[in-house]
Amino acid sequence: MENLSINPNLQAKIHGELIAEFPQDLYIPPDALEVYLESFEGPLDLLLYLIRKNNLDILNIPMLDLTNQYMAYVDKMKQVKLELAADYLLMTAMLIEIKSRMLVPKPEAAEEEGDDPRSELVRKLIEYELIKEASLNLNEIPQLGHDRFATENYFHKVVKTSFPEVSIDDIFDAWHNVVKRASQFSSHQIDRSELSVREHMSSILRKLENEEQVLFEDLFLKDEQPIQKLVVCFLAILELSKEMMIKIFQQGNNSKIYLTKI
Amino acid sequence: MEEIIKLKEVIEAALLTSSKPLSIDELQKLYEEKIDRSTIRMIIDELMIDWKDKTLDLVEVASGYRFEAKVKFTEHLMRMNPDRAPKYSRAVLEVLAIIAYRQPVTRGDIESIRGVALNPNAIRQLSEREWIDIIGVKETPGRPSLYGTTKHFLNDFGLKDLSELPDIQKFEEQLNLDLSDTQVLVNSVVKKSEDQKNTDQESYEE
């Protein structure tokens, strides 16, 4: 029965120092144990450690020895760090089960390859050992952003000031949404005054931006204004005044009416 | 001499793989032992000359040195990195719609219609586009600016005037809004409702 070479990566460290020998009596000082526990990734990792450290043959594991060592270890763990123990306890149960099945004499017929009660455990141990090895190899590969450096040099970008495309329908849809949403809140009802009133309000305001004051009648002086437009204009003036966007004033009775910016 | 070439290679590799300009201080970190700033500067000068006829230029910018593609490649490189067509956010379009349909409006009006605070960016974007501007001030506390759409806006959308904006009326009717207060003033050209403001609706007609 040959021993497998011990994987150096299976060695555990305490405070950065390699533990050359697994303590025979399993006594580990409590604070060291915590460090020790953290160096195992789980029960399979611990079992592999015990197997390698004691030069056990993974394909012919002496279940009694391994189970005893493992349980002694888990007992220590329970004393210090209970919350870690769940996965480890499950493994204890599995080990005891395998051990007991091996004690039961088997009928001759069942004495075939692959029928070993240990085979599932061994399969798991080998699979885990493979993955563990693979993970260490993976970590040896230079990683971009860590120890692999790719180029990313500058180049001058031509910034074209292209504006977003907007269609008239986009605006209508947006307005549609606004009205629909607002209609769901009675407190935010939207007044539905006619657009042309609104437009006249804007244009009167613009006029007042340029001229300090505007003669009321000048707003109606354009030729061939249809009556509708005149009314709209008049409404716009009233609305502007009511919304306190302009002032309307008159020096005296029958004198001229002026509009002015506020 | 052997050593100086090696240092030059290291500095070139560092500059080529850095995503940001490297200062001389940073380049000094490449080695544990201290390298003279003047040596590094000399090497950078050499590299600038080495690369003169190649694809990149080694240039000095505010925070250090960097390689950049020669300008003649810009056109090709831009083709591979096309600007994605910019888009306005929903908020910006809604603000534009509110200003177009409800002008003149203040920030407060926009906020109360949308029910959310106004992101100043929306106003800025639309102003930069010259689609809206300030057309006056409202005489209420704080004297808020009044926004309206511009001629430019009408031009860009091919409209003669605002009445050519898609008609919201039809759609409001669909929404079953209470339209009972609609006043048929002039062949229904003008429709005025002030219900939400609790004002006397008959006030103008008299």
Place this chain on the structure above:
Amino acid sequence: MEEIIKLKEVIEAALLTSSKPLSIDELQKLYEEKIDRSTIRMIIDELMIDWKDKTLDLVEVASGYRFEAKVKFTEHLMRMNPDRAPKYSRAVLEVLAIIAYRQPVTRGDIESIRGVALNPNAIRQLSEREWIDIIGVKETPGRPSLYGTTKHFLNDFGLKDLSELPDIQKFEEQLNLDLSDTQVLVNSVVKKSEDQKNTDQESYEE
């Protein structure tokens, strides 16, 4: 001839300035007129040779080609980049290895291989790094997610595809040497990993 040199320069400039590997498809976008894929491939080969004795290597990874610093500079460059991406804990690396070598796998598969409950942080860290991704759902009760590695993972590790991962088989064979008595068992382990390797990502639903 003049033209071919120019194209080569453009491709070199593109590769030197790109923040990600460039595929031949992407390189074709450098010109408005269509350039043969074979021409580009030829130019890439030439560039690989041109740079052989220089500071960078032009390498092929999963999603295309990129320049990276030659390995001999790693030690120096690491010194200058103190806040580079972290390497991961053993637990995270084991989860990554399981996903890389045994994909597609469920959480349950990972837990059963490692023999411990899976810390959700490991999955989160690897997902955030964009090294792993959910690539499907297993049709078993609970419909658990199936995890696999991404192109990004291959790129970051400088791999063209999963077959370039360090060979786990070799290690399996090493184990074999002394195992003549339980050949069945070992066969089953080796076979399993072969199955995995032969399984394309497309066929994980089966």
